[in-house]
Amino acid sequence: MLRFYISKPLWMLLAVSACSPYVYSQEINGFSNGVDAVVASYQIGLRAMDAIAIRQRDAKFAADRTRLILLPGCDQIAATGTPPKLPDCAIVTFGVSSAPPPNAVQKALAGAAPAFDALKSYAAALTAVTLANDETALNQATQSLTTAANGLTTAVTKIAPQAVSAKGFMSPAGGLLGQGIEFYLDRRRLAVLRNTVQAVDPAVDNLGQVVSTALLDIWKQQLLQLGPTMRDDAELLETPSVTSLGSADYLAKLSALEVEVDAYTQARAADPTATARAMEAAHHQLAQALMSSNGQDGAILATVQAFVASAGQLKAAFEVASASGGPSKAPPETAK
Numbered sequence: 373m374l375r376f377y378i379s380k381p382l383w384m385l386l387a388v389s390a391c392s393p394y395v396y397s398q399e400i401n402g403f404s405n406g407v408d409a410v411v412a413s414y415q416i417g418l419r420a421m422d423a424i425a426i427r428q429r430d431a432k433f434a435a436d437r438t439r440l441i442l443l444p445g446c447d448q449i450a451a452t453g454t455p456p457k458l459p460d461c462a463i464v465t466f467g468v469s470s471a472p473p474p475n476a477v478q479k480a481l482a483g484a485a486p487a488f489d490a491l492k493s494y495a496a497a498l499t500a501v502t503l504a505n506d507e508t509a510l511n512q513a514t515q516s517l518t519t520a521a522n523g524l525t526t527a528v529t530k531i532a533p534q535a536v537s538a539k540g541f542m543s544p545a546g547g548l549l550g551q552g553i554e555f556y557l558d559r560r561r562l563a564v565l566r567n568t569v570q571a572v573d574p575a576v577d578n579l580g581q582v583v584s585t586a587l588l589d590i591w592k593q594q595l596l597q598l599g600p601t602m603r604d605d606a607e608l609l610e611t612p613s614v615t616s617l618g619s620a621d622y623l624a625k626l627s628a629l630e631v632e633v634d635a636y637t638q639a640r641a642a643d644p645t646a647t648a649r650a651m652e653a654a655h656h657q658l659a660q661a662l663m664s665s666n667g668q669d670g671a672i673l674a675t676v677q678a679f680v681a682s683a684g685q686l687k688a689a690f691e692v693a694s695a696s697g698g699p700s701k702a703p704p705e706t707a708k
Contacts, residue, residue: 396661397502400565402676403654407495409683410583410651411488413644413690414481417590420694421478424597429472439466477589483531484586487579490527493520494572501564514564521572528578566662573659580652587644587686594639594693601696602632635696642689643682650679 433440445459460471474482497517504510608614608625617625657675 396565396658396672399654399658399661399672399676400498400502402673402680403651403658404495404499406651406654406676406680406683407491409680409687410587410647411492413587413647413683413687414484414488414583414590416687416690416694417587417594418481420690421481421590421593423694424593425475425478433465440464441466441468443469443471477593480589481586484582486527487531487582487586490520490524491576491579491583494524496520498565498569501561504561510560510564514560517564517568521568524572524579525575528575531579531582562662569655569659569662573656576655577652580648583651584645584648587648590690591639591642591644594690595636598632598636598639598693598696602629602636605629605632632696635692639689639693642686644686647679647682647686650675650682654679 432438440463443460443462443464446461448459451458462471464470464472494517497513497520500513501510501517504513605625606629609622609629614622654676657672661672
């Protein structure tokens with residue numbers, strides 16, 4: 373009579389493999405897409421804040437009839453130094469010898485960049501693990517995920533030193549990948565994802581706070597631009613003298629106002645804080661699902677889809693707000 377004995381480590385791996393990571397590939401891909409939209413919102417916001425700062429500066433220049441000059445660095449076309457660098461080229465007031473520093477909002481947003489970079493790299497690495505279709509690809513994807521996870525926790529350490537860093541990541545050369553999982557790619561994927569996502573979950577919550585603050589700053593500044601512009605243009609159609617406008621002029625002003633109202637309405641409906649919370653919830657649900665090995669759970673997909681929808685709405689709102697332009701004069705409360 374033949375008898376088969378399964379060693380304890382292999383038996384444990386077989387139990388772990390009951391839930392294939394492919395079951396969660398849709399959720400992981402959705403999470404990654406949502407993170408991409410969040411990062412894109414941040415990048416759109418950075419450009420928008422730069423444009424707002426320039427418009428406010430130009431409005432002040434125009435009001436004061438300021439004497440201006442180009443920095444001497446504008447004449448240099450070859451980079452110098454180590455590493456090579458071009459000097460600043462900027463419009464400054466006469467007598468000033470350096471480019472103006474960023475305002476407080478711009479500085480705060482720039483400081484949040486490591487959080488967004490870390491989240492994007494981590495989400496992309498998660499997707500790469502689920503897509504790896506052979507041992508070599510999985511080894512590379514796992515190494516990338518380990519690097520991304522460590523980068524994410526490093527970003528948390530810099531941004532929130534009081535936070536407890538996630539520990540226990542395993543590299544492709546040892547740990548989980550040295551316990552027989554190499555024979556079954558599915559089991560290896562699950563083990564890698566389970567170990568990393570669970571360990572990183574607290575760090576994602578910490579970075580979520582940074583993401584929320586940065587996106588909320590952008591959102592507030594855009595509304596401060598859109599609101600006064602909309603009101604100024606509405607006043608042109610509210611005065612009794614509107615009856616003297618020609619038909620074409622009237623329609624042009626009305627069309628412009630309708631675009632501004634649509635942009636303001638869409639921007640106002642976005643909720644950066646809710647988007648960040650949805651990201652945290654999606655990642656937390658994914659971590660729980662990978663640990664439970666109970667197969668696909670509709671609640672996980674619903675949570676991820678809610679995050680993707682919220683992130684997409686925010687990105688669209690930032691795009692519309694940025695494209696709508698800004699006022700010819702600084703709003704009552706300017707970026708500081």
